[in-house]
Amino acid sequence: MNADSRPPAPPATFDALLARLRAAAPRAAGGDARGAAPGERAVSADSPDAPLPGDHLDLRAVPPDADRVAVFTAAATAVGVTVHRAARQAWVPVVLAVLEKLGARRILLEAADHTAFRAAEAEALAAALRAAGREPLVRPDDDTLFDGVDAAVAGVTAALAETGTLVTATGPQTARGTSLVPPALVALVDPAQIVGDLLEYFADPRLGATLPANVNLITGPSKTADIEGVLVTGVHGPGHVHCVLC
Amino acid sequence: MSVADFREQLAAGTRAARVVAAVHQATWRKVAQREAALAALPHAGALRDRAAQIRAHVVAHLPDYLEQFVAQATARGAQVHFAPDADAAVRLITALAVQRGLRLAVKGKSMTSEEIHLNAALERAGLRVVETDLGEFIVQLDRDRPSHIITPIIHKDRRQVAEALVRELGCRYTEDPTELSLIARRHLREIFRRCDLGITGVNFAVAETGTLVLCTNEGNGRMCVSRPRVHVALLGIEKIIPRLVDLPVLLKLIARSSTGQALGAYTTLITGPKRPDDSDGPAELHIVLLDNGRSTILAGPHREVLRCIRCGACLNACPVYRNVGGHAYASVYPGPIGSVLSPLLDGPSHADLPRASSLCGACLEACPVKIDIPHLLVALRAEHRARRPLSRRIGLRLWAWAMQRPWLYRLGQRVLRRIVRDDGDGFARHGPGPLGLWTAGRDLRRPPARSFRELWHTELRDER
Incomplete structure (x- = not known):
């Protein structure tokens, strides 16, 4: 966004919001490395239910054999x-x-x-x-x-x-x-x-x-x-x- | 806010010695508490990586998760509304309250509600609105503004709290924090009995189940979501997380980062309104999804900022925040994250905020979701380069020109040494000539008697 340009009008409905976000997603995934953490999936078309990277890590604080x-x-x-x-x-x-x-x-x-x-x-x-x-x-x-x-x-x-x-x-x-x-x-x-x-x-x-x-x-x-x-x-x-x- | 306004706020902020002392003490304490809490957390580093990954993933896939969240929340009985901007959100919530004849609104602490300036609109519509978080309650009594996103009255000491309570509630004067809290408790308890509308923000919203998560300590948030017959939750569209299994990763970090607690006193998961056979709870749950500029941020190059979980750790870690206090930023979100968010949400009026940073990197180090705030600040500064005052543009260009010519630079150093007079403590606050423009907003360290080059040539080189 340029300092002088006016921000685009906000999407008026939830569907318009989704459309705008979907339109933004490919650009975001492609060109902008800083928005994405290492290992992040690069495409948004896949199912939200798919596993995320890091799901396999065991980060529990209390080991199973602890009292x-x-x-x-x-x-x-x-x-x-x-x-x-x-x-x-x-x-x-x-x-x-x-x-x-x-x-x-x-x-x-x-x-x-x-x-x-x-x-x-x-x-x-x-x-x-x-x-x-x-x-x-x-x-x-x-x-x-x-x-x-x-x-x-x-x-x-x-x-x-x-x-x-x-x-x-x-x-x-x-x-x-x-x-x-x-x-x-x-x-x-x-x-x-x-x-x-x-x-x-x-x-x-x-x-x-x-x-x-x-x-x-x-x-x-x-x-x-x-x-x-x-x-x-x-x-x-x-x-x-x-x-x-x- | 113009540069002059910021300078004025800055001067007012730094003049108030009491404020500076209070903020210094509180932020240093919070930094120590955060560090201790994270040091005691097993897998802290890996958890931060996970948290950053989860939040970045949501930002990259927001439409999918938003759609899933809305479907799930609706299926569990919540009514979901969409507000494109602050005005729409305020109109929506006011209409909801007026149509149902609601009179007394209790509010949990919500920065998002500050962002849309909700209270004034509800009051104009005839409702009584009571902030119920202790800090926000004092802010409301004093007609003040919160100066920290977690600790709203970080800028007040106990005397100021006592004065507010005595003046507004007519209670006995005391400076004991426990007694002061109990005075507020007694007053608010009567309000919790009678209220009919509860308004809260949301810390996390789980797409998989349509669940809202609130992280609180006092219990006022729980009162707001269990006593009134209508609960309105104001939810920024970026607060979504994918699944229930992602929640513990963020819960393990949010309280540790903001207050140094392993977990806040109350973590409340709200999934739909009161069920038919529940004995208490709101009959209606309305979720107001707020865009208010977020979709524009997501479409732009600074979308990383949408990962933020509003823990406040970057405020506590920031040497600028510590010295000027939250009000100097003159924006709803102060501190490093506010210096990124406010210009993006509010546009030109906050375009100078990215300069309110020394780029020391303490905010990045403190951030539980690893937002590269210094990088974002530099990027925002570059976007607004055209807004720099002409004097500074000329000054910086001269500086760059001299830096490339050692003889000229040396000459400049000598001249500066002659003309810069400090106030006896090594700092000059009133530079001569055009330097005065620089020192109007900054203290300039008096140049040392001899430069490093001079020391090198006369002494250091011989000691090799």
Whole structure:
């Protein structure tokens, strides 16, 4: 583009845009070496589904034989998640102790079949909470969610070892607000749910076809460093995130 | 922006010592955090190569992936609109809101929405628009502009944040960042309860599944895409990536490059609106595909810039940005990437920005998708050579002429040594005669008492 020439009028429709981009593509692929990374395919006519160069590289952060629980625990702790270990049959007292420490009185329980926190676990926890004089809540309305919940207990669909990430997905049993609105989140994670890293998680070929409306990769508490770079947690999402491995 | 405007902005920027100190501290910290995060990342070099390759591939095959993205997003229930330019995007979004009777819009941090100046238009249409990212919220309270694409208030210190919150919200004065953040949290929480329109940008859009990806830290972005009944996502056409398997490559680099985190607190994948049996979430998802000059860039020789994932690493690494701050660029996108993008998106008004660089190469070294920003800056400078002031064209020609004649060059050195007076610190800020044109925008180092040639002839040669 010359400094004096006027830029061409923008394409008015999506089809016009595609036509302009297609017209530009061969020229771009031929004459302009800097636009293309080394090894890039030079033509645009081939299918978008064809493999990209570099697809074969194994760039995973966590080797398959690594102790994923240990890697996850270290990474989650580093980003501000408190990780607890519990025996399979003895997780209730651990969760109760966490909630006690948080000072939570009204606790949202969100059971989901695809997680380690199913209906049976929710019932067991609800009974224990009632016995301790606490108030378990299921599917609270908006006002209760915003003002009347001190903590949420839920499961996850997966966890990522490298980054200490908890993965939640929305669905008929799982709401967007659960891991977002209450000031504290307690997540039950089965160690078998821990995958190595993002690359391993997204390599699952079933993922694309089964994506729910929202998947959230939660890495530590809500945070900001907007004011002079000082780390502040609990801005809009939960300031306290606990993970109980059981 | 004219050269004079830039110079004025520059002077205003460098005068504000508080701003310079804040930006220096923040950018150096971010550089250290990025370097530490990448040093700890296994296969960091190979991941950068992959990321560059994926983004370059998308730029080269954009029409195919755009078509696939639109088909997939539509199949999953999103409504996709196309906006040729900023005006069209603003009209489209405003009409959407007005037709549905929406009153209260919450916004996630989006540079693309800054690019089209969306807020003012929505407000004229009668909506209340609230920025919900803490930094953007303060910018909005102060009627200011963001000065960094990731850290909007990098130019403000805690006192300025406190003053804004006290003045606008009537809260108690405090300079504690935690308390200040909680004051904003309480205020915005009520707004999140009542809002009916959420407006966000998009970090990545996956062609294979029609998925939008948002990378955030505070949780306000998640509020914006789960509380209101309508979500409008503003998507620059270049933000597409081919497949879900390409996403982790970019996710591994974006937070490390921008904030030094291995991953931001929230990475949200949005695939269509609320499903029929979901208990919460927006009933409508509108994706506004924005061209606004991007297709023109793609058709030209500088299309490499479209690889950019807006991580902000080049801003933090840039010695010019560090010293003048984001506002001096007087464009939506500041820093090295802004000096390339803004002239290409906005045309002649930003044609001088490519000169706001020492071409040191720190931006290229920092870029996770390996955009050769220095090369692009030089190319853009060459395109606008005709715009150089006559005085500089004559001056540079004289310089080149003298450089080819050693005797004349030596004579020039001697003359300069006589006439350039520094301010006591080795730098001259007011050059004599025509040199004053040069020093109006730059500090000139006082020539040394003896040139290297002179040293060589008298001392150094004997020491061989």
